[in-house]
Amino acid sequence: MDPTPTDQSLARSRSIGVGQALIAYLFWGYGTGIYFKLLDEVNAFELLAWRVLAGLPVMLVLLALPPGYGRIRDAFRGRGATLLLTTSTILITVNWFTFIFAVVSGRLVEASLGYYINPLVSVLLGRLFLGERLTSLQKFAIGIAGLGVIVFIWSTISNLRPDATGTGGSLIDLPWISIVLPISFGLYGLCRKKMRADAISGLTIEMMLLLPFMLALQLFLAGRGDTSFLKVDLRTDLLLIAGGVVTVLPLVAFAAAARRLRLTTIGILQYIAPTCQFLLAILFFGEEITTFKAAAFVLIWIAVILYAADAWRTSRHTTEMKS
Known part of the structure; x- marks a missing residue:
């Protein structure tokens, strides 16, 4: 069966979405990590x-x-639009x-x-x-990933215990970063998926809502x-000013991709950014990784491979059914 115009349009839209997602994740993986490392002596706030x-x-x-500033007004149309925009602002x-705190x-x-x-x-958010x-x-992949997180947390807790000199780590050393990042960004992606606002207007509104608070923070x-x-x-000074482009480019690309792709497709592509970050941290930034943490990463990588393989198999089966 020949593809219909609708199928061709959908395929083209998904291809564009994949390209946009690749731009976002490669930039998040390498660009932002290097950028904030260059500013690691600047206050994180x-x-x-x-x-x-x-x-x-x-x-x-x-x-x-084009189509101009009218998109701001359009973004607030629809039931729950204001709540979604406010929530996405907090999450981002x-x-x-x-x-930022993780890098510096x-x-x-x-x-x-x-x-x-x-x-x-x-x-999980797509399911819920x-x-x-x-x-x-x-489901099996999610279970393995959960086990990997437990191993990582356990390795960190072990380091918090006092050593022979009576000194140890503090609660801030717990791997809260590994929990807060995926939850906040996963929920942000979900909000974006449910919004009527396009990528540019949505992010602009979020920054406008944040502006008075950020001005007050800078004055403080x-x-x-x-x-x-x-x-x-x-x-x-120039690097701080360049933060505008560093912030906007990947987020606009991601927000645009999120409106074209299923959350499951985004889930497959998202491992690109952490791979880049992991390589930066170990090979260039000199961060250490213990045996237990390495084991945790192995479990996470196995989970990612299983999930990606299953998604590829499902996508291939769907394509064959349509052919």
């Missing part, structure tokens, strides 16, 4: 503020392109700060683990809120003498 202060002007320029703020504090390995878990969180079915292999830090902008060197 100031970095968060500059993501909005430098990012909003970029978004307003993009929003001026939590996600941004957590990742030398815990990018934990962030990469969190984003390895993220695809499986997306699968969008009615997407889970196969037996997907300045009052404490804890800011770096215009106080360190020109390189630091």
Whole structure:
């Protein structure tokens, strides 16, 4: 059976979505990690503020392109639109700060683990809120990933115990980063999936909602003498301003991809970013990984491979049925 125009249009839309997702994940994997590492002496809260202060002007320029600023009004149409936009704003703020903290504090390995878990969180959210079915292999993969998280947490707890000198870690050393990142970003993707707002208008609204809070945060830090902008060197100033592009590019690409792809498809592609982050952390940033943590990653990788293989098999079967 020859493909219908509708099938061809759907296939083209999905291909575009995959390309957009690849741009987002490669940039998140390498670009943002390197960017924040270059600014690791800057206060993490100031970095968060500059993501909005430098990012909003970029978004307003993009929003001026056709069909223009009317998209802001359209974004608030529909039942629950305001609640969805407010929720997505909170979620992306939590996600941004957590990742920034992970990089500047030398815990990018934990962030990469969190984003390895993220695809499986997306699968669960797709099942719970969008009615997407889970196969037996997907359930098994989620179980293995859960075991990997338990191993990772256990290895961290072991390091918190006092050693022979009576010293040990603190609660902040627990792998909360690996939990907060996938949950916040998985829920953010779900909100995006349910919104009427397009990628550009949605992100612009989120930044507009954050603007007064980020201005207040920057003023608060300045009052404490804890800011770096215009106080360190020109390189630091330029990097902070460049945070607008660093923030906007991958998020716009992801938001656009989320509207074209199923959450399960996004789940397959999401492992690209954590792989890049893991390589950066180990090979270039010099972060250490213990035997137990390595075992946890092996379990997570097995889960990702099982899930991806099952999704590929399902996609191939669907294609053959349509042919």
